Amino acid sequence: xxxxxxxxxxxxxxxxxxxxxxxxxxxxxxxxxxxxxxxxxxxxxxxxxxxxxxxxxxxxxxxxxxxxxxxxxxxxxxxxxxxxxxxxxxxxxxxxxxxxxxxxxxxxxxxxxxxxxxxxxxxxxxxxxxxxxxxxxxxxxxxxxxxxxxxxxxxxxxxxxxxxxxxxxxxxxxxxxxxxxxxxxxxxxxxxxxxxxxxxxxxxxxxxxxxxxxxxxxxxxxxxxxxxxxxxxxxxxxxxxxxxxxxxxxxxxxxxxxxxxxxxxxxxxxxxxxxxxxxxxxxxxxxxxxxxxxxxxxxxxxxxxxxxxxxxxxxxxxxxxxxxxxxxxxxxxxxxxxxxxxxxxxxxxxxxxxxxxxxxxxxxxxxxxxxxx
Amino acid sequence: xxxxxxxxxxxxxxxxxxxxxxxxxxxxxxxxxxxxxxxxxxxxxxxxxxxxxxxxxxxxxxxxxxxxxxxxxxxxxxxxxxxxxxxxxxxxxxxxxxxxxxxxxxxxxxxxxxxxxxxxxxxxxxxxxxxxxxxxxxxxxxxxxxxxxxxxxxxxxxxxxxxxxxxxxxxxxxxxxxxxxxxxxxxxxxxxxxxxxxxxxxxxxxxxxxxxxxxxxxxxxxxxxxxxxxxxxxxxxxx
Numbered sequence: 022x023x024x025x026x027x028x029x030x031x032x033x034x035x036x037x038x039x040x041x042x043x044x045x046x047x048x049x050x051x052x053x054x055x056x057x058x059x060x061x062x063x064x065x066x067x068x069x070x071x072x073x074x075x076x077x078x079x080x081x082x083x084x085x086x087x088x089x090x091x092x093x094x095x096x097x098x099x100x101x102x103x104x105x106x107x108x109x110x111x112x113x114x115x116x117x118x119x120x121x122x123x124x125x126x127x128x129x130x131x132x133x134x135x136x137x138x139x140x141x142x143x144x145x146x147x148x149x150x151x152x153x154x155x156x157x158x159x160x161x162x163x164x165x166x167x168x169x170x171x172x173x174x175x176x177x178x179x180x181x182x183x184x185x186x187x188x189x190x191x192x193x194x195x196x197x198x199x200x201x202x203x204x205x206x207x208x209x210x211x212x213x214x215x216x217x218x219x220x221x222x223x224x225x226x227x228x229x230x231x232x233x234x235x236x237x238x239x240x241x242x243x244x245x246x247x248x249x250x251x252x253x254x255x256x257x258x259x260x261x262x263x264x265x266x267x268x269x270x271x272x273x274x275x276x277x278x279x280x281x282x283x284x285x286x287x288x289x290x291x292x293x294x295x296x297x298x299x300x301x302x303x304x305x306x307x308x309x310x311x312x313x314x315x316x317x318x319x320x321x322x323x324x325x326x327x328x329x330x331x332x333x334x335x336x337x338x339x340x341x342x343x344x345x346x347x348x349x350x351x352x353x354x355x356x357x358x359x360x361x362x363x364x365x366x367x368x369x370x371x372x373x374x375x376x377x378x379x380x381x382x383x384x385x386x387x388x389x390x391x392x393x394x
Numbered sequence: 395x396x397x398x399x400x401x402x403x404x405x406x407x408x409x410x411x412x413x414x415x416x417x418x419x420x421x422x423x424x425x426x427x428x429x430x431x432x433x434x435x436x437x438x439x440x441x442x443x444x445x446x447x448x449x450x451x452x453x454x455x456x457x458x459x460x461x462x463x464x465x466x467x468x469x470x471x472x473x474x475x476x477x478x479x480x481x482x483x484x485x486x487x488x489x490x491x492x493x494x495x496x497x498x499x500x501x502x503x504x505x506x507x508x509x510x511x512x513x514x515x516x517x518x519x520x521x522x523x524x525x526x527x528x529x530x531x532x533x534x535x536x537x538x539x540x541x542x543x544x545x546x547x548x549x550x551x552x553x554x555x556x557x558x559x560x561x562x563x564x565x566x567x568x569x570x571x572x573x574x575x576x577x578x579x580x581x582x583x584x585x586x587x588x589x590x591x592x593x594x595x596x597x598x599x600x601x602x603x604x605x606x607x608x609x610x611x612x613x614x615x616x617x618x619x620x621x622x623x624x625x626x627x628x629x630x631x632x633x
């Protein structure tokens with residue numbers, strides 16, 4: 022591709038579609054071979070997960086799969102913040118709780134279609150989550166992490182006091198009476214487990230597209246610059262405050278969408294679902310999954326939601342998870358800073374080469390001994 | 395033209411810049427001085443990273459110091475850094491494009507041509523624009539930084555030791571790129587460097603800072619022969 026462009030006189034191939042390239046759509050249309058393979062693999066995987074997987078799962082495991090997808094969206098937002106902009110937030114599960122609260126409240130209060138409520142929840146959570154991000158304009162690193170953790174704690178306390186809406190009256194929409202409570206509704210097209218799983222999967226795909234569009238476009242370039250050097254970003258004319266807030270807003274929007282989906286998925290929301298320490302676990306799994314790749318979010322979602330369910334089904338204590346994640350973070354920090362999503366294919370390739378060598382060695386040994394003698 | 399009057403910067407009890415008054419009329423102007431003379435601090439004042447205690451900077455008849463730091467790039471001020479700051483994670487193309495999209499004075503109508511043009515200008519035209527900058531060597535990264543500084547019709551380009559750490563023949567190429575900036579890009583260049591060959595080959599005019607004070611300013615060959623300048627560099631009993 023590059024050679025073709027270089028051999029042409031300047032401006033012919035490049036001027037042909039400058040608009041596409043400018044908007045960051047260029048890379049999607051000018052697919053190189055490696056990328057074409059990747060797109061095909063992703064399409065096949067998505068088709069499998071969308072069409073085949075639900076049929077193979079029981080209702081319980083479908084719920085687990087739905088939770089994996091929802092937390093993948095949350096992890097995607099946090100991965101963008103940490104991996105792209107270098108902002109550490111320990112408050113994302115609290116933002117998820119906010120999103121779930123807002124989503125549930127809107128679903129009870131209005132008769133609007135589920136997708137409209139989901140978008141509205143995303144937008145409201147975006148505003149609230151951006152407020153949590155405000156300190157990021159002043160502090161970074163450890164201090165930002167601490168501030169976000171404290172704000173998350175505050176949100177958790179407030180929600181513990183108000184509880185989640187369950188169809189009651191007033192602004193809070195919560196009733197303690199069992200007779201007045203009702204389930205949070207699901208979209209009409211996706212009331213069953215399998216259908217709702219597919220429904221969340223579509224939202225996740227949309228969020229990935231949104232993330233990809235950002236990362237490959239103007240915001241992604243500005244974020245990469247901010248992460249490496251804020252002086253260089255300033256000197257290039259980047260409004261650092263704006264782009265940091267943008268990242269927080271985007272992550273909060275995605276987390277809000279996930280919150281609305283979670284509300285629909287659970288039917289009834291409990292405070293127990295959103296302990297403050299889960300934000301720390303989330304940070305750990307995002308680190309393990311790989312924050313520099315969008316696909317690390319999928320690994321993070323699997324780690325945080327599938328792994329506990331597996332341990333449970335094997336009869337192992339859930340506390341084991343904390344130890345596993347602790348070891349996992351140490352392993353990632355020492356040997357694979359880019360996370361499992363980058364490390365796993367490399368390890369597999371290494372394993373493949375080892376096997377290849379083991380299989381191919383008799384022939385090579387014969388050739389080797391024949392050579393020098 | 396950039397006109398600096400009575401500029402003063404204070405860090406606690408230290409004055410890295412003290413009563414600096416100097417004019418950079420155009421073309422390529424040198425700014426030299428021993429380590430710690432205040433050259434980089436002066437660039438940081440122009441970029442808005444450091445707020446001066448007193449003084450004015452008038453750039454092309456505008457009050458530069460009144461502008462927000464990130465707006466100065468769009469106004470037309472660009473700079474490079476002593477430790478080069480090309481963005482490793484981005485490709486050659488994206489490195490230059492991200493400056494273009496935030497601060498071009500061309501209105502963004504011909505982004506691709508501008509970016510490719512800037513890469514060609516510094517001599518990276520033969521490189522695949524998709525190459526990640528993290529994979530490039532020191533010389534090419536320095537050139538990427540220059541390309542970032544010249545894209546989108548800047549008015550003033552501040553170069554902070556652009557040839558630091560480069561071997562002689564590569565400094566030569568860097569010099570040839572710098573010399574073309576005033577005519578071909580149309581920008582005023584202020585060049586800070588310790589390599590006197592580079593400074594005298596690029597700059598008609600040179601100013602000398604020592605301990606934050608301007609000690610000489612004028613045609614480069616005269617300035618380099620000035621006895622105060624030689625004393626400042628070599629040291630003496632009474633300075």
